[in-house]
Amino acid sequence: MLKLYGYWRSSAAYRVRIALNLKGLDADLLSVHLVKDGGEQHKADYAKLNPQELVPTLVDIDDSGNELVLSQSMAILEYLEDSYPQSALLPTDAKSKALVRALALSIACEIHPLNNLKVLQYLTGEIGIADEAKSAWYHHWIHEGFGALEQQLEQHAGRFCFGDSVTLVDLCLIPQxxxxxxxxxDLTRYANILRVSENCNQLDAFIQAMPENQFDAV
Amino acid sequence: MLKLYGYWRSSAAYRVRIALNLKGLDADLLSVHLVKDGGEQHKADYAKLNPQELVPTLVDIDDSGNELVLSQSMAILEYLEDSYPQSALLPTDAKSKALVRALALSIACEIHPLNNLKVLQYLTGEIGIADEAKSAWYHHWIHEGFGALEQQLEQHAGRFCFGDSVTLVDLCLIPQxxxxxxxxxDLTRYANILRVSENCNQLDAFIQAMPENQFDAV
Structure with a gap:
């Protein structure tokens, strides 16, 4: 039995929702409101489950009742891939697998961590920057990351980011x-990124994972 | 044949150096000076190799002369693990493997990206914060990340971060x-982190990977 603690607007949770849909896995979806009352992710019960006080958290309970509690969306995706191999999200040969991971991590390690809620809160709170500077910060890291990714997609993309099958890269790209x-x-300069996005967003697994289609969407 | 483009002070390159040493792999180490002349990582030749303009980049050339060019340290570590399985850095069972990845990524995705050279440069440059605020930013993300990790190590650590064998978590922790x-x-409140660090830093593979022991150390 799978439980996923997430939030409709969390892009890390969005990645995992796509994977669950692609693999045809049923999971209980539980909402952790990241903004209300200072953020439910900081409440004692949730912090005990996930000391990083972030979403998503996946709980996988086996037939004997043993619970695996897992944080970090990229680790969750690799776990789903290892344990539920249907609709593979990684190529089988070592070199292609490595390239897919590198592209996915270029989003997960270089863009997303900088544009996270907690970081934007620190910038406007502790550092005290204005909305305009916050927006410039956000745009800067998107352009830096997407600029590099666009060049790499030129070499690797087909219908999706890496050839003609959906991989981990697409699961990171679409939420971003x-x-x-x-x-x-403004993303008009990123032709490959836009084309791949359109292709992904025609698939049911991606559509059902969209923020606005979640039960906790406001 | 392996080539690693890195820099003595880059903590992402430091992770890969430890892995190469543990696995007994010889690699040509090439230095990309991250500060001199605005940063050699931005020069045309290197940017062609790695459009993200970051270190490390691993190049693996097989016997037929085919080159794999790989960015992103976490993808490089997984590739080395897949292709050179000696001295395994991941447990074999799916649940332990997932937990190790989650702990490693809690450093690689939540701490390191925020305290990276390019981010500190943006904060002092474009945003114009003073040295004191830069230092507060740096300390904040270390304490937030290490606070959560320390709790998780309480449950998982033995001689190293995950039991009594070196794993990917240690390779991320030591450079951080x-x-x-x-x-x-001030790390005195993180007893597990300090104990594991001491244990790691007694091993040759970790000692030889230290920044001050690199040929390009200043």
Whole structure:
């Protein structure tokens, strides 16, 4: 039995929702409101489950009742891939697998961590920057990351980011593109990124994982 | 044949150096000076190799002369693990493997990206914060990340971060602790982190990977 603690607008949770849908896995979805009352992720019960006080958290309970509690979306995706191999998200040969991981991590380690809620809160709170500077910060890391990724997709993309099958890269890209639109980043210069996004967003697994299609969407 | 483009002070390159040493792999080490002349990582030749303009980059050339060019240290570590399985850095069972990845990524995705050279440069440059605020930023993300990790190590650590064998978590932790010391972060409250660090730093593979022991150390 799978339980996923997430939030409709969390792009890290969005990645995992896509994977669950692609693999046809049923999971109980539990909402952790990241903003209300200073953020439910900081409440004692949740912090005990996930000391990083972030979403998502996946709980996998086996037939004997043993619980695996897992944080970090990229670790969750690798776990789902290892344990539920249907609809593979990674190529089988070592070199292609490594390239897919590198592209996915270029989003997960270089863009997303900088544009996270907690970081934007620190910038406007402790550092005290204005909305305009916050927006410039957000746009800067998207352009830096997408600029490099666009060049790499030129070499690797087919219908999706890496050839013609959906991989971990697409699961990271689509939530990041969704967020870029939300923050009004002009993406017209990224032809490959836009084309792949359109292709992904025609698939049911991606559509059902969209923030606005979640039960806790506001 | 392996080539590693890195820099003595890069903690992402430091992770890969430890892995190469543990696995007994010889690699040509090439230095990319991250500061001189605005940063050699931005020069055309290197940017062609790694469009993200970051270190490390691993190049693996097989017997037929085919080159794999790989960015992102966590993808490089997984590739080395897949292709050179000696001295395993991941447990074999899916649940332990997932927990190790989650702990490693809690450093690689939550601490390191925020305290990276390019981020500190943006904060002092474009945003214009003073040295004191930069230092507070750095300390904040170390304490937030290490606070959570310390709790998780309480449950998982033995001689090393995950039981009594070196894993990916240790390869991420040691460079981060090294940097924390460099930025004068008081780590006394993190007993498990300090104990594991001491144990790691007694091993040749870790000693030989230290920044000050690199040929390009200043």
């Amino acid at each position: 593109v969704y967020n870029a639109h939300r923050f009004k980043v | 602790v090294y940097n924390a010391h460099r930025f004068k972060v």
